[in-house]
Amino acid sequence: MKKIYILIIILAFISCGTSDKQENENLLTSKDKNVVTVTNTQFKLEKMKLGKLSEQEFSNVINVNGIIDVPPQNKANVSTFLGGFIKNTPLLVGDEVKKGQLLVTIENTEFVELQQQYAEITEQLNFLKSEYNRQKTLYEENITSKKNYLKAESSYKSALAKSNGLRQKLKMMNINPTSVEQGNFTSQINLYAPINGTVSKVNVNNGSYVAPSDEILEIVDRDHLHLELTVFEKDILKIKKGQLVMFQIPEASDKIFKAEVHLVGNTINETNRTVKVHAHLDDEHANLIVGMFAEAKIINNSKISSALPTEAVGSIGNDYYVLVLHNKDANNFTFEKVKLEIGKQNEDYIEVLNSNDLKGKEILVRGAFMLLNEG
Structure with a gap:
């Protein structure tokens, strides 16, 4: 019976010792969760790098x-005032042009008719002006009636207005009115570049008809x-x-x-x-x-705020951590996990709000992400 009691006491003692040992091992494991050890060889092979907090710019x-x-004013759409058929268009998209350079030639018999009208009305102006001056003199001398004078004035000024209108239209078509007055008519008009630039659109081909509202070319x-x-x-x-x-x-x-x-x-x-x-x-x-x-x-x-490179920070659940150098010897680097309070982020850096906890300390800024996720 005595032997039995002794055996029970020994077993109880062993049980208590085992329990204490397990408790100590559990405490050690709990502490080790915040510690990461890396050998010198691993540090070099993984090209890890130590660094410190730096000041970086963060923006909204x-x-x-x-x-x-x-x-x-740097973009021009080229069109025509009167419709016609494309006679010649030598330009392609991407061609460089200078202001005043020939872009396209348009042909239409209506251009000839317009010049003919201008030539005819301009030719009549000399006669109508002379008749107007004659009737004015006669009216002032009470030789002719006011009716005749006003009729001559109306005819002259009406013809003058028509002549001036046609003259401006010819100029807009790049036709020289003086040449038309001399009887030199043309069935073609030329369109010139209004600005320097590059041809960005060509909407016509040789022989195609263009109306006044059609965009022929675009220059940018x-x-x-x-x-x-x-x-x-x-x-x-x-x-x-x-x-x-x-x-x-x-x-x-x-x-x-x-x-x-x-x-x-x-x-x-x-x-x-x-x-x-x-x-x-x-x-x-x-x-x-x-x-x-x-x-x-x-x-x-x-x-400007204290920050760490993005690759220095790892996430565990909803929390963020870095590895701070705790000890370094001939064989190993020992790091401690430190929780971060983060602020703004950009492509390269993360703002550290609890920077006072890390000031002056060496931090694993390259290779930490892998170790933290393994942990």
């Missing part, structure tokens, strides 16, 4: 869309490219002249371009509740094409 941004455009002068942005009504009061705009052409390039808000519209589009915002490019001669779609960010209220 307004995301908008827009297009590349030019001012109205790319010397003053700008960004035409569409901003929703809810954001428009945040937009001010002089704000920085960062934009990309997603379909063409990853390059980021800069612009500056120049004009903010004061009329809301009733259909989609948006306002137009005009921005000047930093580089007006950038390799961009009118009509390109742009994704832009308008920078609003920037500030």
Whole structure:
């Protein structure tokens, strides 16, 4: 019986010892959850890197869309005042043209008729003017009636008005009125470039008929490219002249371009509740094409804050952590997980609100994301 009691006491002692050992092991494991150890070899192979908090700029941004455009005076639609058939159009889309350069030749017999009318009425003017002066003199001397005088005056001034009107029409058609007065008629008119630029549209072929309302060519002068942005009504009061705009052409390039808000519209589009915002490019001669779609960010209220690179921060559940160097020896790097309070983010950095906890400390800024997610 005595032996049995001794055995029970020994078993109880062993049980208590095991329980204490397990409790100590559990406490050790709990502490180790916040510690990550990396060997020197792993550190080098994974190209890990230590760093510290840095000061970075964070901004409120307004995301908008827009297009590349030019001012109205840098775009010209070429059309004709009178319809006709295309006789010659040597230009193609992309051709550079200078102001005054021949663009297209149009032919129509109506052009001849118009010149004939001008020549005839102009020829009559000398006679009508002479008759008007004669009747005026006779009327002033009470030799003829007022009726005859007024009739002569009306005929002369009516013919003069018609002549002047036809003369202006011929000038608009690029036909020299003096040449027509000398009997030199033409069935063709030439259209010339109104501005310097590049041909962006050609809507005709040789032999095709064009009416006065038809657009024959479009010319765009790319010397003053700008960004035409569409901003929703809810954001428009945040937009001010002089704000920085960062934009990309997603379909063409990853390059980021800069612009500056120049004009903010004061009329809301009733259909989609948006306002137009005009921005000047930093580089007006950038390799961009009118009509390109742009994704832009308008920078609003920037500030400088303590931050860490995005790749230095890992998330566990809804919380964010970094690895702070706790100890370093010949074989290992020992890091401690530290919880972060984060603020604003951009493509490269995350704002750290509890920066006082990390000031002066070395932090794993490259390779931490993998270790934190493994943990």
